[in-house]
Amino acid sequence: MTDERQIIDDYTERVGRHLTGPARDRAKAELGEHLSDAAEVGELAQVLSRLGAPEEAAATFAELRSAPPAPMDARLTAVVVDNLPLVGVTTALLVQGIVRTLEVGSGFALAFPPFVHVKIGDGCVSLAPLQCGTGYDYAGLLYSLGVPLALLWSIVGLGLLEAWTGTTPGKRLMKLRVVTEAGLRIHPVAGVVRRLSLLVGPFAWLDWALVVWGERRRVLDRLTETKVVSARQAE
């Protein structure tokens, strides 16, 4: 009996690793009860073979599996909250640009998310219609340090947070969660990749384009096989 207890606890623990947040605790409780009841009538082995690998069992008990994608207005609000550093830096660039225009009289260009460029030796890669590096020259550190740091948070920071906790500060506020199509915890790589659109400047909005036609998933949601859903109400 203690052997079975150990098997049940180990299996439940391994299943739990594929889930995050309150959903994980609920799934573990449900699975633990199911396995204990099976052990009581001597059917633990059959049940474990039916459940299969921990990942399959996690999909069985993942309550967000059938959850439909969350409404887009909640998602957009979450995006603004999550990307506040980037919004802040862009706003600062805007203010700086306006001040400069008033002082010097020259125009300026700005986009959200800001265009970024990568210097490779003497050359540089950018999607910006402006000459590389000259576009935001006046901005100094704000552009050369502020934008990369803000993007680092928006892409890597938020991506890893989503993989570890299943949510981000903005999503938590809007009661949203990110899961795989089977309702499981997403892989860190998927978490980062689904945010890479921020690197292409304002073209990032193309990622959201299908929303206009009533689609509830971004292009990168589809590519990474993830979905954003409304968290289930706590019992």
Add this chain to the structure above:
Amino acid sequence: MAEDTEATPESATIARLRRELARGTTELAVLSVLSVRRRYGYELLRVLRQTGEGVLEVKEGTLYPLLHRLEDSGHILATWEAEGRARPRKYYVITPDGRAYLAMLRTEWSGLVDGMRQLLDTLGEVQE
């Protein structure tokens, strides 16, 4: 998954056929069992697997997602109860909404079965 891998092609076909026919009936079966009295997960699974001569072959992978769906749609209610045990059990109860939904499912199912029987009988007569 191991029990799905059948040896002969015929039995594989039968297994596939059963799965397809059973699709959509599990919901009816679950709500029907719960309409008699409340059950906990493992108990519900055993009742489903044992009655109906195992036609349904319900697995955890079908049952629990279905229970979550029925709970979300308000057709059933789930409550954890300790009842003096070391591990609490999650009991599933059918709601008034669920009963109305079950009545609808039953009507649809009977209509389908009657219609199919009629069709098969008529075809039998035509062939004779």
